[in-house]
Amino acid sequence: MPIHRFSRRTMLRGLGVTMALPWLESINVWGDEPTGREPSSEAPLRLAVLFAGNGFHGREWWAKGAGADMELGQVLAPLADYRQRLLFIQGLYNAEALKGNIHSSQTGNILSGAPLASGGEIQSGTSVDQLLAERYGRSTKVPSLVLGCEKSNPSVHKNYSMLYSSHISWSSPTTPTPLELYPSLAFDRLFKDEVSRGDRSVLDAVMADAQDLRRGISATDQRKLDEYLDSVRDVEQRIERAGQQGELQGWRPTLDKPNVPRPPEGIPQNIADHMRLMIDVLVLGFQTDTTRISTLKLNNDHSSLRFPNLGIDYMIHHLLSHTDNADWLKVNQFFVEQVAYLARKLDAIQEGPRTALDNSMLLFCSSMMSGSHDATQLPVVMLGGAGGKLKGGRVLDYREQPERQMCRLYLSIMNKMGVELDQFGDATRALEEV
Known part of the structure; x- marks a missing residue:
């Protein structure tokens, strides 16, 4: 797999701003020098992990069959268009997650399989995304983008720190990777050399450089560059409008006082808009090769989110997860719709013969099968093509296998990204079928 490195020509630059380019046919935008004998650089492989806390509807998380004929349970219905690229x-x-049998003890090691310290102490393990960021992410401006839609909870519940419930990404066994909750600051981190709430548009800063580049590329690439710049501008404008309307927390203040009721600490007033903006920023990170590794925690385990956007505002997410009723199914589908939205966005980005979805792996999971705290098997779905290395339209069943560690999946993912380890967590070999 080519090792992509930054060079002067891969970037658009302006005062205080550095912006990577999308895939273009006219130039090797990711820095590989042509030799006259080798094909031009391929788009890099990306990994996005999306997490939804508290599991799913106990009777509607399932898939059977293969390819276009694959049948999906109602929870996964929003992914029906991607059945042929879906791996169920x-x-x-995670064996270690069974020891505490509560939300925090089942979430803090979801991406590492590490033993967790109890008694309010913090001890987990470096997560797979951060291990990849350390090794695979060296070629990008942002080694990993760690996003969240619900504020961390520092309390202790039944002898385990609730930080375990709040974080799936861990930079070290004692350090949860900080979550970026604000789309505006996540956007800044991708494109600004210094993260700030500055007033100047990212596009305005690099437009002169973009015009110089445009004169030297093909008509097809000119259209692609224009589409890319339009998508950056669209996110900028949506962030600006959200601040002006007071719809989300964390924006640059534009009102003397809120014009909507203030929600509980850390919870967006409009969760649907918040999630979509986070996904849009994630897509831009992948599209520009500013980052290749991202986690998006849609909510905490033991979550306090409510869903007035769905007409479900009478019960918080955690309590709703114990019901298995029609409203719980509706909330589940809302979360899966976010995965489908990410897939659609990436699939609309053409990168040579493949799309950005073809060049990505999307992992969607939770720390328990259902709200009854059943972690004896975990809900896991993958989407994307991993640059031709991942085959969809399949159901893999390991329920009767003696070695069914989640960390075997992580070894498989790392192998596809060129990081080969003899062991990760409690696993010593990858899942050959993945």
Whole structure:
């Protein structure tokens, strides 16, 4: 796999701003020098992990069959258009997560399989995304983008720190990777050399450089560059409008006082808009090769989110997860719709013969099968093509297998990204079928 490195020509630059380019046919935008004998650089492989806390509807998380004929349970119905690129994996689990049998003890090691310290102490393990960021992410401006839609909870619940429930990404066994909750600051981190709430548009800063580049590329690439710049501008304008309307927390103040009721600490007033903006920023990070690794925690385990956008505002997410009723199914589908939205956005980006979805791996999971705290098997779905290395339209069942560690999946993911380890967490070999 080519090792992509930054060079002067891969970037658009302006005062205080550095912006990577999308895939273009006219130039090797990711820095590989042509030799006259080798094909031009391929788009890099990306990994996005999306997490939804508290599991799913106990009777509607399932898939069977293969390819276009694959049948999906109602929870996964929003992914029906992607059945041929979907890998449904059942039976994997984290043995260490079974020890506490509560939300925090089942979430803090979801991406590492590490033992967790109890008694309010913090001790987990470096997560797979951060290990990849350390090794695979060296070629990008931002090694990993760690996003969240619900504020961390520092309390202790039943002898385990609730920080475990709040974080799936861990930079070290004692350090949860800080979550970026504000789309505006996540956007800044991708494109500004210094993260700030500055007033100047990213596009305005690099437009002169973009015009110089445009004169030297093909008509097809000119259209692609224009579409890319339009998408950056669209996110900028949506962030600006959200601040002006007071719809989300964390924006640059534009009102003397809120014009909508203030929600509980850390919870967006409009969760649907918040999630979509986070996904849009994630897509831009992948599209520009500013980052290749991202996690998006849609909510905490033991979550306090409410869903007035769905007409479900009478019960918080955690309590709703114990019901298995029609409203719980509706909330589940709302979360899966975010995965489908990410897939659609990436699939609309053409990168040579493939799309950005073809060049990505999307992992969607939770720390328990259902709200009854059943972690004996975990809900796992993968989407994307991993640059031709991942085959969709399949169901893999490991429920009767003696070695069904979730960390075997992580070894498989790392192998596809060129990081080969003899062991990760409690696993010593990858899942050959993935």
